Amino acid sequence: MTTRSLSLLAGTAALLAFTSSSARADEGMWTFDGFPRAKMEADYGWAPDQAWLDKVRNAAVRLTGGCSASFVSGNGLILTNHHCVASCLFDNSTGEDDLLDHGFIAARLSDEKKCPGQQAEVVTKVIDVTGDVKKAIGSLAGEALTKARDARIAEIEAGNCTDRETTRCQVVTLFGGGQYKLYTYRKYSDVRLVWAPEDRAATFGGDPDNFNYPRYSLDGSFLRAYENGKPVRTPNHLKWNPRGPEEGEVTFVVGNPGSTSRLYTQSQLAFEREVRLPAIVTTYSELRGRLIRAMQESPEHEREGLDMLNGVENSLKVYIGRMNALNDPAFTGKLAAAEADLKARSAGKAGIGDPWSDMDKAVQAYRKLYFASRSIAPSGDLYHYARTLVMGAAERAKPNAERLPGYTDSALPLTEKRLLDAAPVYSWLDELRLGWSLSKAREYLGVDDPDTRLLLGKESPEGLAQRLVSGTKLADPAYRKQLWDGGEAAIAASDDPMIVYARKLEARQRELEKQVDEAYAGPATAAAAKLTDARFAAYGDTIYPDATFTLRISYGKVAGWSERGRPVPFQTVIGGTFDRATGAPPFDVAPAFAAKEKQIDKAVTYDFVSTNDIIGGNSGSPVIDKAGTVIGAAFDGNIHSLGGNYGYDPVLNRTVTVSAAALQEALETIYPSPRLVRELAGK
Amino acid sequence: MTTRSLSLLAGTAALLAFTSSSARADEGMWTFDGFPRAKMEADYGWAPDQAWLDKVRNAAVRLTGGCSASFVSGNGLILTNHHCVASCLFDNSTGEDDLLDHGFIAARLSDEKKCPGQQAEVVTKVIDVTGDVKKAIGSLAGEALTKARDARIAEIEAGNCTDRETTRCQVVTLFGGGQYKLYTYRKYSDVRLVWAPEDRAATFGGDPDNFNYPRYSLDGSFLRAYENGKPVRTPNHLKWNPRGPEEGEVTFVVGNPGSTSRLYTQSQLAFEREVRLPAIVTTYSELRGRLIRAMQESPEHEREGLDMLNGVENSLKVYIGRMNALNDPAFTGKLAAAEADLKARSAGKAGIGDPWSDMDKAVQAYRKLYFASRSIAPSGDLYHYARTLVMGAAERAKPNAERLPGYTDSALPLTEKRLLDAAPVYSWLDELRLGWSLSKAREYLGVDDPDTRLLLGKESPEGLAQRLVSGTKLADPAYRKQLWDGGEAAIAASDDPMIVYARKLEARQRELEKQVDEAYAGPATAAAAKLTDARFAAYGDTIYPDATFTLRISYGKVAGWSERGRPVPFQTVIGGTFDRATGAPPFDVAPAFAAKEKQIDKAVTYDFVSTNDIIGGNSGSPVIDKAGTVIGAAFDGNIHSLGGNYGYDPVLNRTVTVSAAALQEALETIYPSPRLVRELAGK
Structure with a gap:
């Protein structure tokens, strides 16, 4: 997807049909x-x-x-x-x-x-596993909920796709947690x-x-x-x-x-408008500026930076468009009216309770964790290789049901393919991205934040990026393969500076993921399940996830x-x-x-x-x-x-x-x- | 002014005292x-x-x-x-x-x-000229109001500072149009x-x-x-x-x-939050990125770009801080409460009417003109020299009371000093700024907008910036002096590409200024005068402009x-x-x-x-x-x-x-x- 900025002043809409109510006109991304x-x-x-x-x-x-x-x-x-x-x-x-x-x-x-x-993947079968996953969740909450859910999903996926060469199984969470469906794909990895x-x-x-x-x-x-x-x-x-x-x-x-x-509630939308979108637009705009200038430096930079600049500019246009939509009172008024309608129609229905307040509480908790969890994951291909290697070594040593989602038996083939396929890495570009993301982490967390100190130590963002990118050998697919195959021992023994850096961040990343699961992801999943019940009760099956x-x-x-x-x-x-x-x-x-x-x-x-x-x-x-x-x-x-x-x-x-x-x-x-x-x- | 980003999540305030009501604690920038x-x-x-x-x-x-x-x-x-x-x-x-x-x-x-x-300037006298200026305005509205006001201000200033070598007279608009005061300064231009x-x-x-x-x-x-x-x-x-x-x-x-x-009303604040601040933060962030990268290119660029980068980063931090404040419901709630209080206290008072609606109408009109008027003025020292020369030649040919504010007899000495003082211009930096501003104009107006076409013709933003900056001789103060002294004839005869470009934009700039005066500045001044009356009626003299x-x-x-x-x-x-x-x-x-x-x-x-x-x-x-x-x-x-x-x-x-x-x-x-x-x- 890549639409024109006719003008930021253009009214977004005269007539809006929103999905909290039943779909109207040609609206709908139907399963x-x-x-x-x-x-x-x-x-x-x-x-x-x-x-x-x-x-x-x-x-x-x-x-x-x-x-x-x-x-x-x-x-x-x-x-x-x-x-x-x-x-x-x-x-x-x-x-x-x-x-x-x-x-x-x-x-x-x-x-x-x-x-x-x-x-390339083609859907061959879709099975409803909502009952199965919800049973595993039971009355659990917080991080216990997300753990039980992810474990059950890993089991279902592994049990249904034993041939992982040609098939891929994926349990998809619909309505944010209201439904779970197992999609089986015929896959073609060449x-x-x-x-x-x-x-x-x-x-x-x-x-x-x-x-x-x-x-x-x-x-x-x-x-x-x-x-x-x-x-x-x-x-x-x-x-x-x-x-x-x-x-x-x-x-x-x-x-x-x-x-x-x-299907976002008003408090989820407020978080988007007030916190997330402004931060993304601001930081991506700076990245765009750095890239534009760097690409003017030489024909090589122009060629090597183009794919990334296209991606950044496309994302930026999307996020700016979203920010404009949420800054348009006519647009947001319709969203508020849709929520009010759903609340009125589901009021007093058994088992629904007040999922809007539950979601609001979850969002308030997430606001306190957002910048830390966003900042603790620096950018760049080379760092991402290192992170996959470090996390992957630890995760693969665990039983399937206990692993993080990207490292379960069903997810591993694609994770591995992405890690090991040969693709060029341009070090000036990787250094630019890493330096930018570290400097934005410091800006949003503050100089004296413990996470900033963990990320930077006594180095500057640019100095650290330069040291890591110039010192690592991870651009070489054979070297990545060797570390991947070597597992935990190879990771522990590595003195590759990018691996050392990824190891340093690992514990805090896991801690933050746990905190987000406990405070936000778990409660939001539970609230979304009830919101889905409310929607079906209010509008029947004329809704889509x-x-x-x-x-x-x-x-x-x-x-x-x-x-x-x-x-x-x-x-x-x-x-x-x-x-x-x-x-x-x-x-x-x-x-x-x-x-x-x-x-x-x-x-x-x-x-x-x-x-x-x-x-x-x-x-x-x-x-x-x-x-x-x-x-x-x-x-x-x-x-x-x-x-x-x-x-x-x-x-x-x-x-x-x-x-x-x-x-x-x-x-x-x-x-x-x-x-x-x-x-x-x-x- | 240059404060730390402790975190964008930090609550802005537990207790706020706002000036729509009377000042509390140590609040106040008092005359x-x-x-x-x-x-x-x-x-x-x-x-x-x-x-x-x-x-x-x-x-x-x-x-x-x-x-x-x-x-x-x-x-x-x-x-x-x-x-x-x-x-x-x-x-x-x-x-x-x-x-x-x-x-x-x-x-x-x-x-x-x-x-x-x-x-350097030292205040020697302050005289209240509110009655004088308001009399000149009478019951005028729109652009007629701003014209009459500016003309009377030009006369008052010229009449009170006949020695323009050592004194400067400036009529200051307080409370957005509620009061006018003549400040006389002893000035030291060396x-x-x-x-x-x-x-x-x-x-x-x-x-x-x-x-x-x-x-x-x-x-x-x-x-x-x-x-x-x-x-x-x-x-x-x-x-x-x-x-x-x-x-x-x-x-x-x-x-x-x-x-x-x-003293902004709710609709002025909404314009800030929804339109102006997001656009400034987004575009300045990109400029910041371009500058950061350009300064890494050589020690010369690092030295030559530093003053500007410091300015851009400082402004950006200010605008991001403002955007965060207006995206904090606790903060904006207090602002809304202050407006409600003022409305309640002044309700039914004679002669006040409903200036909030008047201001809202003016702001709605301004929303339609904002991006055009912002975009029609490209950035960079060289273009600004050209604009001052082109506008200045035309304005100086008019009687004092008919000139634009920066070109009245009382304002001319400082305008001239800024134009003619020798200061280094770094062409790579000027080209970067001009190219950036032209590309942002196209982005916000859209490719097919007539103003975009006027700004760019068939050139790209970067190509145009390169052509203008490399071709102009305006970096030379002697050349600027020659054009300034030559007045309208010299400007009309000039084939300096930057002067030619400034000439091309002049008519549309004047037209837009006129439209903004008619639709926004005039009505806003009239509304602000009534809001000031309401404030004094509600809170007595414990308020400050x-x-x-x-x-x-x-x-x-x-x-x-x-x-x-x-x-x-x-x-x-x-x-x-x-x-x-x-x-x-x-x-x-x-x-x-x-x-x-x-x-x-x-x-x-x-x-x-x-x-x-x-x-x-x-x-x-x-x-x-x-x-x-x-x-x-x-x-x-x-x-x-x-x-x-x-x-x-x-x-x-x-x-x-x-x-x-x-x-x-x-x-x-x-x-x-x-x-x-x-x-x-x-x-």
Whole structure:
């Protein structure tokens, strides 16, 4: 997800439908087992049947890098966004061959390139385990609750996925603790790069146009799932349909929205507005500034810093949008009204009690721990490797049910893959991130705080970062493997400065995690379970859980909207790029576009908008028509969708999609790949 | 003003006394003609008489750089803070001789160095002109109101200061438009540097310790006022008293608090919290990041960027503190209660009406103009020179009463001095600031906004900044003088790219200023006048106006406070520096401290705190005892004082002062100046 800052002054919404009450209009990130067929039928005069839903579900792919995707051929071909493969392009680039800049076309199968840390996953089964987990929790509270819950989850996951080479089991907490479901995935841990346009074609308009619309972005790419060195057979795939959208036609977005906070109580929202968002926006803005300047220092820095700057700027735009939404009394007034409505409807119902007060108490306690728990975990790839090694050594020595969530039997394969896959580390960049995070820790905790002293000792943030980054050998995957395999003894014996540093922080990190579980996570889980009961009691099954980076389906239609009285069109055409271009980055036309301007069919639909309800994590999701064919890949929301973290506005929120028609034009004319054109045509 | 971020979570206040109601405890930045003698007498059993007040007033100095000060000898010697002379040290430095780093001691009178742009001013007369200005305003509204007001002010100022070489007349708007007073100043436009310690001695603990206490900072320096090349005779000066403070003794702070917003209505506060503060904090944080990184690039950049980084970090801490205060419901609850009290007490009183609604309407209108008016004025010294030249040429061609405020006959001498004084411009730094401000303008207005197009045309922010900064000749004071003297014809004929750019923006800047006057400034002035009437009707004369960078006096006492149950001592001693030092910047001991550690009397009082009510602009203010002698120079507030912009908290707000005793120890032992020691002793 990357929408435009039309203006911070723009009112967020005239009409809002929020999920504390039952979903209205096209709102909803529905689970497949909870699809509101009756409601859609009532609104659209048509709704998909179970076979349609099953077929689509079987072709939906989750990418562990944080994106969504879909199979679009029988040979494991995956459609997703360019920005979802940017890290892979980046990791496969060198100073001589900058794939992010130039794009990538694998002429033959054997040219396709592995993506470090990337894994593709397809849901094969969903089982409700709410009763099982709630029974394990019983009447426990605080940290005892989170421990019992996590232990039971680890057992369920381990017991259901004995083949951890090809399957992954994950118990998902829905409604913040109201439901637990076991998702089983078929996983493909060898994912390769097939086709990607030039970065400028995908990011035309750059950060200024991010979350902006009308938009001119070719934010699409193709990957392929492999197993045993061969492309995976994927008979369950979606049919590629390179046509432009019709205004008003029904669209579905199937993917994995990462996280929403639509069920937050007023006190959770107050914490966001008053504490968390301001701190994130402030500190990330400084990081952005440090990066922008560092990238101006040399062509190497510019190339090596780009992927991270894109990520930071995207996050920043999201957080600023959320902060603006929560600073808009019209918007927050609706959220307060929704809570009041739920309270009124559930008043006096047996067993519900006052979960709002319980949540408030938990949040008040968390306010006292927040900056410490945030600050005790410094940034940077190298430190994160060290932390995984140190924590992992200790955790793996424990029985499965007693481990921290990332180190259970079911979670270990992905943790290990992320730790051991070879990926470049740029030491100036890692040092910049580590130094920045340490200096922000000192700023927010204060110079005299014991945690600041633990983090810095007598060193300066910059001096410490320099010493650790220049002294560690953790950039070498073989060295990481050796320490991982060596377990606790190897960690204890290591004098690698980053390992020594991670060891020094470990006890305090565990202590803080325990305190947060006891004071906040435990009580919040208990309160959320009761809030869920209250919601079902009040609104029946027309509600959906907050997003959890698990598979959801959203329905809606192709439609523009009205911006300050002016209509915004439902689609753009490729030729618009040339009109919008100024020649100055990021509004410079991608070189291949410039070179092929005469051959390009400028009338082809480029990007389009629909009312589907999505959020970050949905990037790369297939946009599917009534017939079940793919007509595009969702890659963004408009600027109004940023408040969507807290509530969906049917009048203004829009999903932005790159059309299959534009990708087809690119495959045929701009970045030609006859091989892919044939494969997508099913030939 | 530079207080520590103990933690963003710290509750702001247990007990608040706010000025919408009458001042309580030691609250108040009183005008000299409104000193609350009866109240102080009731609280302290003693209060100064008129002669005491007159004597002190005559020795108080305003520094046009934004600080306060006092005469402390008969030969024009001025006591202020080190951070108030930092720009002068910076402007007089070269790569070979870094005065900011090494400090400065003028061995002889002839070694004293001119401070560019700096002017010292002493109030000689204050006359109430409220009736006169209000008569000119009559029943006008909107822009007509501001025009009539400004015209009458220009006439009053011009008519009362015919000798503009040595006097300055300034009509000050108090209570946002409730009162107008004519201040006449004796001015000294030749101010020279006499003595300053090493930067590290003044800024020990750097940004992390800024607004922090206990503190170990030698934030004091001396200047001297000259006229006709000779030191000015200043028989009205304060007696230097290099003793440590006594706990509980009465202290006065006399200086020029810059600006407060204690009389803001709820809708003005909402605009601050929801719009203005988040935008400032976000954009300044990015600037901070760009600067931090740029300064790491070379020793030259580190030296050349330091003064600006210090300013940016100080402002940022202030704005973050304000944002935290307005995000603290306990704090804002008191502000809301104060407004409700005023409304209740003034309800039904004749002629008051509903100024709260009027102000709310004005603020709503301003919300629509804010980002445009903020963005249309890019940053950087070179652009500012160009803007002054372009605006100044047009304004000077008009009759005095029709000019914009900065270009009236009474304002011109200082505007001209600031424009024409020689000061170094570092082009990399100016380019960084200009590029940053243009990119933030695009971000907040949006790519497609007409003002963005006006600002950027088809260029990128960085490309435009580079072209303008590298092409302009405005860094040369002689060139600026030539354009200034050449007036409108010279400006129209100039092809200097920065002048061309400033010309391009001029019309839109004037249009926006007009719109802001019409929609906001005019209505807000009218509403503020009624709010002032309501306040006097409700609380009598126990109220004081918001700060306006004009002379005020605050009374209080030397006292620590209690921080989370632990007592904070009222003073520190010089020896504490050595205990707090870690060796790593900014906690490294200043070289002269290290070299002289054995000779230094470590038991001497270093810094101390008192309950005086101050804010930025008070920096350098003399701290005066009952006897009327100077016992220190105020240089900071504690972290709690940051909310002081909106309301004073007598329990927690503290002024931080460097003691005269510590400065004496420095003058005798650390940075010896026998000449100054004699002069201060009156020998």
